[in-house]
Amino acid sequence: MxxxxxxxxxxxxxxxxxxxxxxxxxxxxxxxxxxxxxxxxxxxxxxxxxxxxxxxxxxxxxxxxxxxxxxxxxxxxxxxxxxxxxxxxxxxxxxxxxxxxxxxxxxxxxxxxxxxxxxxxxxxxxxxxxxxxxxxxxxxPLKVVDISSLNELIYLELNLIESDKVVLPNPSKLKSISSETLIAHRLNNLYNQVNLEYFAVNGTVSNLHEMTQSKNLQVLVAPSYEVPHANFHLSSFPHLKYLRLKPEKEFYSLPFSELNDLKALHVRSYDATQVDLPSSLEYLEIEGLENKKMPNLSALRQLKTLKVVYTNIDEIGDLRSNTNLRTLEVSSSHVSKIPNLSFLENLYQLDLAGNNISVVENLNDLKGIKDIVLINNPIEKFELSDIDNLKFVSILHNYTHPTDPDFRYKVRNLKRFGSFERPKR
Known part of the structure; x- marks a missing residue:
């Protein structure tokens, strides 16, 4: 026992x-x-x-x-x-x-x-x-958080801590540094974290550019870090798979295409004319697109998830090269028409909430679609037939109502219609 x-x-x-x-x-x-x-x-x-x-x-x-x-x-x-x-x-x-x-x-x-x-x-x-x-x-605030003697430390998590500096172990076996909120002017010995694989710090760290020896780093999340372009080199992280930093001008001039292993990228206030995206991306989240048109994503043939939110774009654009897409979200924007997306044979989730869509059309050929979200749209006409895999449809908070109020009863496998509850994954 x-x-x-x-x-x-x-x-x-x-x-x-x-x-x-x-x-x-x-x-x-x-x-x-x-x-x-x-x-x-x-x-x-x-x-x-x-x-x-x-x-x-x-x-x-x-x-x-x-x-x-x-x-x-x-x-x-x-x-x-x-x-x-x-x-x-x-x-x-x-x-x-x-x-x-x-x-x-x-x-x-x-x-x-x-x-x-x-x-x-x-x-x-x-x-x-x-x-x-x-x-x-x-x-x-603490003057210093000194853990420099913990040479066997592998996992470090610091939450709700404010300090002039945090002194990391040296030499170090650290593989993970994370924090919900860390305000530290410096992370001392950051340059010597040769085993680091995961760095996710929501807070203020001023010397991230000193992390030059972390060749095994796979996740780098520091949304408050302002990139000093002259000192910050993406080449220091050849195996990086997820990147999210503060979206200042210098951030977008970084050579992202050099990151051959990068799988996920989150950018905000994005200028599509400045960024050279790596073809290895599988997840791209764009918040606050400055352009009115969807950027050219034809090189991203491995892309599985595309999220474009809080933008000025008025059309979804050409995604014919992105046939591996499984999740497509273009929300809180100005899209007025749903284009033909039948070439997206792997698409199972479509989120077009918060747009100007009045006619729900061109969705009947999406044979693999499971979830459709059309919240906050002025829907006047609802053209959607019985799709075998469709499980969830939401048209809440629309200015008008679909012309077919009995739609929910015509789709054999539909489990939720107009629900506040989002589908669980």
């Missing part, structure tokens, strides 16, 4: 919620590293319940590359998980958790606190593989 070695430490009683075996209890009591965490908990600095896992034959953890779905494509997304017998549970950054090995050393640490936290003690955890820190929004 699995022994779930979870300790819940309560300030009021100071007692364990789960009785441990003598051997397990001895590991916890002798652990100097755990004593540091327990002390912070006793002082009220760590204010979430403290949960501790102890390594045994049924209890362990793993840091691995899961797959993240973006459109119809897949990218790596590193994750930390606890393995509890035949079950797994994600390491969670929204509470305080500790994983002790048999020697009493901490290998996984997650800290959640609403108070100012001196993080200097963390450098004593030499065997630490996964570190997650989440502070409260009202916590004062």
């Amino acid at each position: 699995m022994k779930l070695l979870v300790i819940l430490w309560f300030i009021a009683s100071g007692a364990l919620a789960v009785e441990l075996s003598p051997q397990e209890k001895e590991i916890v009591e002798k652990s100097e590293q755990y004593a540091l965490i327990s002390k912070l908990y006793g002082q009220g600095i760590i204010d979430s319940s403290l949960r501790v896992y102890v390594e045994d034959e049924d209890t362990s953890y793993r840091i691995w590359n899961d797959t993240r779905k973006i459109g119809a494509s897949y990218l790596i997304e590193p994750k930390c998980e606890f393995i509890l017998s035949d079950k797994t549970r994600p390491c969670r950054s929204n509470r305080t958790e500790v994983f002790l090995n048999k020697s009493g050393d901490i290998e996984v640490l997650s800290i959640k606190s609403e108070k100012i936290l001196d993080l200097e003690f963390i450098n004593k955890f030499k065997d630490l593989k996964s570190l997650m820190i989440t502070l409260d929004r009202d916590v004062s």
